[in-house]
Amino acid sequence: MNDPADGLRIGAVRKNFSAMEVLRDITLHVPQGEFHTLLGPSGSGKTTLLKIVAGFTPADGGEVALAGRRITDEPPEHRNIGVVFQHYALFPHMTVAENIAFGLRMRRAPKGERLERVAEVLRLVRMTGYDHRRPASLSGGQQQRVALARALVIRPELLLLDEPLSALDRKVRLEVREELRRIQAETGVTTVMVTHDQEEALSLADRVLVLESGSVRQQGAPADIYRNPVDEFVAGFLGAINLLKVVMDGEFLRIGAQRLALSTGQIGAAPAACSGAMHLAVRPEQVLAELGHCESPAGCVNGRLIATVFGGPIVTLRVDVEGQEVSVLALSPDVLSSDSWRPGAPVQLRIRQARLLPATGLAP
Amino acid sequence: MSGSPRRRLRDAEAVSPFMVAILGLCLTILFVPLVIIIFLSFNASPYGTFPFESTLKWYVALFTTSNLLGPTLLSLEISALVALNAALFGTMAAVWLDRRASRFGGGLFRIGLLSAITVPWLILGLAMLLVMNAIGLGRSLVSIYLGLLATTLPYVVFIVVARLRSLDHDLDHAARSLGARPFTSFLRITAPLLLPSIVSGTLIAFMVSFNNFLIQYFLAPFGVQTLPLKIYTLIRVGYLPDLNALATIIVLVTCLLIAILHRLGLRSAGLPGGATP
Numbered sequence: 001m002n003d004p005a006d007g008l009r010i011g012a013v014r015k016n017f018s019a020m021e022v023l024r025d026i027t028l029h030v031p032q033g034e035f036h037t038l039l040g041p042s043g044s045g046k047t048t049l050l051k052i053v054a055g056f057t058p059a060d061g062g063e064v065a066l067a068g069r070r071i072t073d074e075p076p077e078h079r080n081i082g083v084v085f086q087h088y089a090l091f092p093h094m095t096v097a098e099n100i101a102f103g104l105r106m107r108r109a110p111k112g113e114r115l116e117r118v119a120e121v122l123r124l125v126r127m128t129g130y131d132h133r134r135p136a137s138l139s140g141g142q143q144q145r146v147a148l149a150r151a152l153v154i155r156p157e158l159l160l161l162d163e164p165l166s167a168l169d170r171k172v173r174l175e176v177r178e179e180l181r182r183i184q185a186e187t188g189v190t191t192v193m194v195t196h197d198q199e200e201a202l203s204l205a206d207r208v209l210v211l212e213s214g215s216v217r218q219q220g221a222p223a224d225i226y227r228n229p230v231d232e233f234v235a236g237f238l239g240a241i242n243l244l245k246v247v248m249d250g251e252f253l254r255i256g257a258q259r260l261a262l263s264t265g266q267i268g269a270a271p272a273a274c275s276g277a278m279h280l281a282v283r284p285e286q287v288l289a290e291l292g293h294c295e296s297p298a299g300c301v302n303g304r305l306i307a308t309v310f311g312g313p314i315v316t317l318r319v320d321v322e323g324q325e326v327s328v329l330a331l332s333p334d335v336l337s338s339d340s341w342r343p344g345a346p347v348q349l350r351i352r353q354a355r356l357l358p359a360t361g362l363a364p
Numbered sequence: 365m366s367g368s369p370r371r372r373l374r375d376a377e378a379v380s381p382f383m384v385a386i387l388g389l390c391l392t393i394l395f396v397p398l399v400i401i402i403f404l405s406f407n408a409s410p411y412g413t414f415p416f417e418s419t420l421k422w423y424v425a426l427f428t429t430s431n432l433l434g435p436t437l438l439s440l441e442i443s444a445l446v447a448l449n450a451a452l453f454g455t456m457a458a459v460w461l462d463r464r465a466s467r468f469g470g471g472l473f474r475i476g477l478l479s480a481i482t483v484p485w486l487i488l489g490l491a492m493l494l495v496m497n498a499i500g501l502g503r504s505l506v507s508i509y510l511g512l513l514a515t516t517l518p519y520v521v522f523i524v525v526a527r528l529r530s531l532d533h534d535l536d537h538a539a540r541s542l543g544a545r546p547f548t549s550f551l552r553i554t555a556p557l558l559l560p561s562i563v564s565g566t567l568i569a570f571m572v573s574f575n576n577f578l579i580q581y582f583l584a585p586f587g588v589q590t591l592p593l594k595i596y597t598l599i600r601v602g603y604l605p606d607l608n609a610l611a612t613i614i615v616l617v618t619c620l621l622i623a624i625l626h627r628l629g630l631r632s633a634g635l636p637g638g639a640t641p
Contacts, residue, residue: 056537076540083541089534093556102552106543154542 006068007032007190008053008158013062015048015214022048024214025062030158030207032067035184035191037201040211041237046194049211050162053192054083067157077106079158082151082189086163088143090135096122096146097131103154121149124183141172145179152187159184161193165200180204198238202226210234226283227353228268232360235281242287242326243279245359253280253356256322258301260351267354277359280351284327288350289317291340300350305343308335319347398615405608422609430606435594439574442505442590446512447570453513454520454569455562459550461521462528477518485515489582496583507583508590512573519572520565527561528554560628567621 008030015023023045030036038046051057053064055076064072071079090099097118104114122128125145135143144164151159164180165173181204184191195201201208202222209219210233218230229235232243244255252259267280294300303321315335317328326349335341408417426432461470480488489511496507531554539549555562577592584593598607 054537054541056540075545076537077543077545079541080543081541083538085534085538087532087534089532089538091535091538091553102539102544103542106548150538150542 007034007066008192009063009065010049010053011063011065013049013052013064014060015045015052015057016060022214023052023059026211026214026216028209028216028219030190030192032190033188034206035181035193035204036207036209037205038192038194038209038211039196039198039201039237041196043213044211045214046196046211047162050160050192050194053158054081054160055079080154080156081158081160082154082156083160084144084147084151084162084164086167088135088140088147088167090143090147090150092135095132095134096127096138099135099146100150100153103150107154117153121153124152124186125149125179139172140168141176144168144176148180148183152183152189156189159189159191161191163195164193166195166197177204202238210237212237228355229281229357232279232281232357235355235357240284240327242282242284243357243359244282244321244324244326246278246280246356248278255280255301255324258322260301261299262351262354266352267356279357279359280354281357282326282351282354284316284329286351286353287326287328288352289319289328289330290348290350291338291345292348293346294348294350300348303347303349305341305345305347307343308341310336317341317347319349321349401608402612402615404605405612407605410604422605425604426606426609430604430610432591432594432606432610435589435591436610438588439591442508442512443570443573446509446516446573447566450513450516450520450569450573451562451566454517454565455524455558457517458521458524458528459554461525477521480515480518485576485578488515489578492579493582503583503585505585505588508580511579511583512576515576515579516569516572519568520562523561523565523568524558527558531557564625564628567625571618571621 006029008028010026010028013023013026014021026045026049028036038049040046048057052059055071055074059072062072063070066079066081091102094102100118100121101114104117109117118131119128122131125148127142127145127149130138130142130146135146138146144167148164161180165176168176177200193201193204205222207219208222208225210217210225212233218225218234220228225234226238229238235241235243246253246255246260248254249259252261254260293302301321303319303326306318306320306325309316309318310332313332315330315332317330317335319326319328328349403416405422406418406420408419408421457473461473465473492507492511492514493503496502496504496510501507501510535553535557536549539553540546544552575592577596580590580593581596584590589597595603595607
């Protein structure tokens with residue numbers, strides 16, 4: 001894993017646009033064959049980082065190495081990187097087959113080999129038979145498959161995906177997302193995808209790197225980042241989360257007048273600076289709600305139901321705990337089968353898993 | 365009619381009779397002389413008098429005894445050279461303007477080009493003559509070439525830049541990442557997509573150059589006559605209907621060029637009057 005010839009390495013890459021610092025000392029390593037995602041809101045610098053890796057934009061400092069080769073100053077045509085763009089960027093005056101064969105032509109592959117590899121990659125993206133169609137006559141999902149085929153046919157050492165799904169309709173997006181996962185697994189190509197969609201990032205990637213204002217906030221496996229965010233920004237960006245104001249009280253946490261006992265297994269290690277204001281970060285699905293009261297101090301807190309919001313298979317319960325609102329997810333049948341879940345009903349909340357985070361007010 | 369909504373001026377329907385009248389007047393003023401010239405080119409009388417007696421003798425005269433053909437060929441040659449060079453340099457300038465130019469440099473260049481269109485050619489021609497004299501070119505064919513090139517270049521640049529603006533820059537990125545060098549990417553991807561607007565620009569440059577009496581008047585060497593200069597001379601001393609025959613041919617060729625422009629989709633080049641895609 002630590003072979004420097006392995007995959008993509010980015011070392012201390014910096015970029016400024018006039019006076020604005022867009023990227024600050026970004027360092028990351030994508031091992032050969034892995035699928036990593038750069039996740040961040042717009043303006044976080046993720047697309048700029050992608051463009052630096054692809055060679056479309058020069059970095060102001062730092063190094064980019066691919067398969068052990070330093071490519072920082074190489075032009076894009078010498079990098080052997082396949083790129084898929086948000087708006088497909090298919091050549092409109094060429095057919096599907098000509099689009100895909102373009103990279104092979106540039107490599108002066110003989111005609112027989114070209115035809116063979118185009119057919120092979122069309123099979124891979126399940127677009128066989130579309131060879132002679134023009135991009136304009138294809139749907140968005142089909143165009144993105146062709147774009148993927150065009151990027152893969154050159155057998156790149158790295159595949160870069162720049163928000164590849166965000167121009168597609170929701171249904172097509174899920175379909176192409178599954179295709180992406182399958183194709184990446186089949187080809188085993190090292191892949192970096194840029195996205196602002198946390199669901200996409202969590203569902204596709206081996207590792208997620210959360211970027212904000214040009215800095216890496218956190219990187220790790222999707223489930224790990226989701227469960228153990230290092231700060232409120234990451235916690236909030238990866239999905240809905242409750243941030244409860246709490247005060248340390250010996251071995252307990254105090255929420256208003258109630259004392260709550262949580263084991264270290266449930267909240268992990270408390271952060272080093274635990275003297276200041278703290279937030280208990282709890283995902284809505286990590287809370288179990290039951291009607292009734294529990295005795296304090298215990299592993300649960302008491303509140304009152306404000307409202308239930310029906311959402312098909314699940315119901316979101318909005319519960320007031322000591323003046324703070326907590327969202328809780330429950331399965332529809334559990335809640336709807338009973339008349340007792342009325343606004344004002346006493347509810348006890350059992351927290352299964354949570355994180356203590358310093359209160360920074362940085363949640364997105 | 366109490367319940368009907370009040371007609372507002374911006375409703376095309378409300379102003380249409382007035383607009384139609386004005387439009388009709390403009391088109392009449394524009395086309396009646398053309399029709400008369402075409403009509404007279406087939407009339408036997410050398411003084412445009414009736415009765416109408418149809419003949420093709422002026423067309424025969426045009427290609428045999430008239431001295432109009434020499435100036436026409438000179439004008440065609442100069443305009444073709446100027447248009448092709450304007451296409452080449454104009455496209456290069458457009459690419460520079462769109463992809464490479466700094467905000468300041470690009471802005472300055474734009475203002476320069478705009479002034480070549482907006483400053484009256486009378487003044488431009490006079491100024492050019494002063495400059496040509498100062499640098500020792502004086503009145504010469506080279507001066508005409510340079511002067512016409514300067515006045516036609518803006519048309520090509522603006523038409524091609526409009527098209528470049530609408531092109532996705534990721535097309536170039538895609539080609540580069542697939543292994544194309546910058547020039548190859550331009551040749552294989554950008555240029556084919558620009559071609560309709562380059563051709564449009566070239567045709568417009570040709571017509572502007574062909575028509576540009578003022579620049580030619582100021583910069584032509586004594587004794588050299590382009591077609592506009594020749595016609596100017598003839599009008600002062602009186603002319604034969606062989607000129608009408610030439611004018612008819614020019615009108616027909618122009619109509620052909622406009623049809624070509626229309627087919628190429630001027631709308632996509634950012635000019636009014638193009639074919640709707």
